[in-house]
Amino acid sequence: MTKFTQELVNGLTQGGLYALVALGYSMVYGVLKLLNFAHGDLYMVGAFVGYFVLQWFGGPTALAVPVPIVLLAMFLLAGGGVGALGVAIERFAYRPLRDAPRIAPLITALGVSFLLENTMLLLFGASYRDYNTSAFISFSTGIHIGALNIDIVRIMVIVLSVALMIGLRLLVSRTQLGRQMRAVASDREAAEMLGINVDYTISATFFLGSALAGIAGVMAGLVFNQIYTLMGFIIGLKAFTAAVVGGIGSIPGAMLGGFLIGIAEAFITGYVSSTYTNLIVFGILIAFMILRPSGLLGRVQLQKV
Amino acid sequence: MKLGISLAAITVTALVAAGCGSSSSSKSSATSASSTQAAGGGSGSKSCTASIGIEAPLTGQVAVLGQEQLAFAKLAIQDDNKANGTNITLVQGDTQLMPAQATTVTQQFISNSKIVGVVGPAGSQEVEAVGPLFGRAGLVFISGSATNPTLTSSGKNPTFFRTVSRDDVQGPEDANFVVKHLHPKNLMIVDDQEVYSTGLVSAMMPIFQKAGIKVDHESVSQKVTDFSSLVAKVSSDTTVVVLPWQVAANGQQFGKNLAEQHKNATIVGTDGMFSPSAFTTPGSYVSSFGPDITAIPADASIVQAAKTAYPKFGTFGPPVYAATHVLDEAIASACKSGTATRSSVLSAVKQTSEPTSILGQPIHFDTRGDLIAAKWFLFKINPQGKYTLVTNS
Numbered sequence: 001m002t003k004f005t006q007e008l009v010n011g012l013t014q015g016g017l018y019a020l021v022a023l024g025y026s027m028v029y030g031v032l033k034l035l036n037f038a039h040g041d042l043y044m045v046g047a048f049v050g051y052f053v054l055q056w057f058g059g060p061t062a063l064a065v066p067v068p069i070v071l072l073a074m075f076l077l078a079g080g081g082v083g084a085l086g087v088a089i090e091r092f093a094y095r096p097l098r099d100a101p102r103i104a105p106l107i108t109a110l111g112v113s114f115l116l117e118n119t120m121l122l123l124f125g126a127s128y129r130d131y132n133t134s135a136f137i138s139f140s141t142g143i144h145i146g147a148l149n150i151d152i153v154r155i156m157v158i159v160l161s162v163a164l165m166i167g168l169r170l171l172v173s174r175t176q177l178g179r180q181m182r183a184v185a186s187d188r189e190a191a192e193m194l195g196i197n198v199d200y201t202i203s204a205t206f207f208l209g210s211a212l213a214g215i216a217g218v219m220a221g222l223v224f225n226q227i228y229t230l231m232g233f234i235i236g237l238k239a240f241t242a243a244v245v246g247g248i249g250s251i252p253g254a255m256l257g258g259f260l261i262g263i264a265e266a267f268i269t270g271y272v273s274s275t276y277t278n279l280i281v282f283g284i285l286i287a288f289m290i291l292r293p294s295g296l297l298g299r300v301q302l303q304k305v
Numbered sequence: 306m307k308l309g310i311s312l313a314a315i316t317v318t319a320l321v322a323a324g325c326g327s328s329s330s331s332k333s334s335a336t337s338a339s340s341t342q343a344a345g346g347g348s349g350s351k352s353c354t355a356s357i358g359i360e361a362p363l364t365g366q367v368a369v370l371g372q373e374q375l376a377f378a379k380l381a382i383q384d385d386n387k388a389n390g391t392n393i394t395l396v397q398g399d400t401q402l403m404p405a406q407a408t409t410v411t412q413q414f415i416s417n418s419k420i421v422g423v424v425g426p427a428g429s430q431e432v433e434a435v436g437p438l439f440g441r442a443g444l445v446f447i448s449g450s451a452t453n454p455t456l457t458s459s460g461k462n463p464t465f466f467r468t469v470s471r472d473d474v475q476g477p478e479d480a481n482f483v484v485k486h487l488h489p490k491n492l493m494i495v496d497d498q499e500v501y502s503t504g505l506v507s508a509m510m511p512i513f514q515k516a517g518i519k520v521d522h523e524s525v526s527q528k529v530t531d532f533s534s535l536v537a538k539v540s541s542d543t544t545v546v547v548l549p550w551q552v553a554a555n556g557q558q559f560g561k562n563l564a565e566q567h568k569n570a571t572i573v574g575t576d577g578m579f580s581p582s583a584f585t586t587p588g589s590y591v592s593s594f595g596p597d598i599t600a601i602p603a604d605a606s607i608v609q610a611a612k613t614a615y616p617k618f619g620t621f622g623p624p625v626y627a628a629t630h631v632l633d634e635a636i637a638s639a640c641k642s643g644t645a646t647r648s649s650v651l652s653a654v655k656q657t658s659e660p661t662s663i664l665g666q667p668i669h670f671d672t673r674g675d676l677i678a679a680k681w682f683l684f685k686i687n688p689q690g691k692y693t694l695v696t697n698s
Contacts, residue, residue, distance in 0.1 A: 007537055134561065233528070
């Protein structure tokens, strides 16, 4: 039972990060029908912003202010900064191609991904950077019952991920902006005719999706410690898988897909073998594509005839 | 529009502020993803002019390793140009430790007629991919870190040499140390799904099995950065975890996951994990094909120059310095009897006879390209994260 709980917590932590990144994929796909392959790199930029904020406050071993304030600043600046970066990317890389054939923004998204990776490499070098979280948040805090050890940072990541997802769900379902986003996702031209500012709505969608990725990047730094300029690639791939499994374009689907992939990885590693983790996870993706192409909570697209 | 511009401005400000808050180490040199030409820095005569290519992971997940190798290759060329009066230049090729990328760089080097020898590539999987290409072109290449035994025993890489010991030295030495000194009853060994790693596991497993140790063999991709699920499998009676990995930072994360879950297993890493800056988990052991050159008095001047060029160097740089030096000397020797061509440099490398080297040992190659009497070193990481030599062969 202890091992089960430990693996469940590991899966929820990783799944929470997948879900946050998958949300950005799904939201952008919802409004633009674009697979934003640069999204994983926004997660990487968020991790770096968080790292430099941590250094600015004195570094992990000599923080000048209380830890909660540092964490708050890391999340806010990473979320705000990366959100703004997402808006800038949409404005300058994707908006000019909004009416171009679909392949054009797709290729541009790959180009933006490489641009972000190599710009960060040029600015900050190739070395790994270490959040060294245990220096300011002790491993001893958290839940320790017998052989079960749940670090406080993992608890924080799970709680914060779920809170952000609930907040986003409420924003989309109950606010004016959310209604606009749903309208643009449903039919952009019709939304424009009804007086909705489509550009603003798309920018806001990019801001929210990118901010979540930036916050997820800080969480990853806090839990996994090591950050580097290519760290966005693999999570981008996994989050994309999560978005597809959940039903791309569906916000609850992205959340569900993220947690499912994270938990599946943890249990396969823990109870089968780490050798087969990716084999089984991507096998699940293929099975979903064959049996349910619209994903768990995605809607089947109606064809106009 | 206004929203876009103002948010873009916030982004730039945030990134600039972030950069301002970085430590000095964050301003490390920029790397190039494409092949670029770098001057060797020598001031010798132009009568002996040639180029050496270097294939290393200059960007990507193990760029730390590649940048160290590049820094030492530059130092060797600088020193040898000065000593021999040659004008050797270095052409950089970034492989990112990927065989496909290494193949592309290799084709570029082969088509560059100025290149008469190559240092690298770094990984065994890359050597496997590029060896036949170099062989067909008659271009000599010397790796300072590829250790898989089959690279020389298979006969597929006729122009390949290395300045490090093979895994069938390192693997058994590491395994025997674990059996004789750490006495585990249960042990976990995790490969990282690369040729380097699986080769070492194959070399170690028979020794563990012969000693009656119960082994849990796991496998995890090099790109994974969270090992908490794997660490949850480390049982309380598993006292040793062997990690024959190429990414030292991953080993550090494994150590943190062990600490997080209050597991006391000792990590034993192989040469790919040797990185005093990236892997500092106290109580762990790390083996290496290279010595700690800071402890070799004859290397004092090189150490001083290296500390300026690449302050946090480990053991990946010195064997590349040795490899580059072998090529420099071969080119100088070929020039004495005419012009440095690919075939004359290959012949000269085969006849290499260096009585001493940066590695603190002579350099002679056997007929397969292996270093004769190659050494092996084992270090322990103390509570302050410093490496101390435990034993060597």
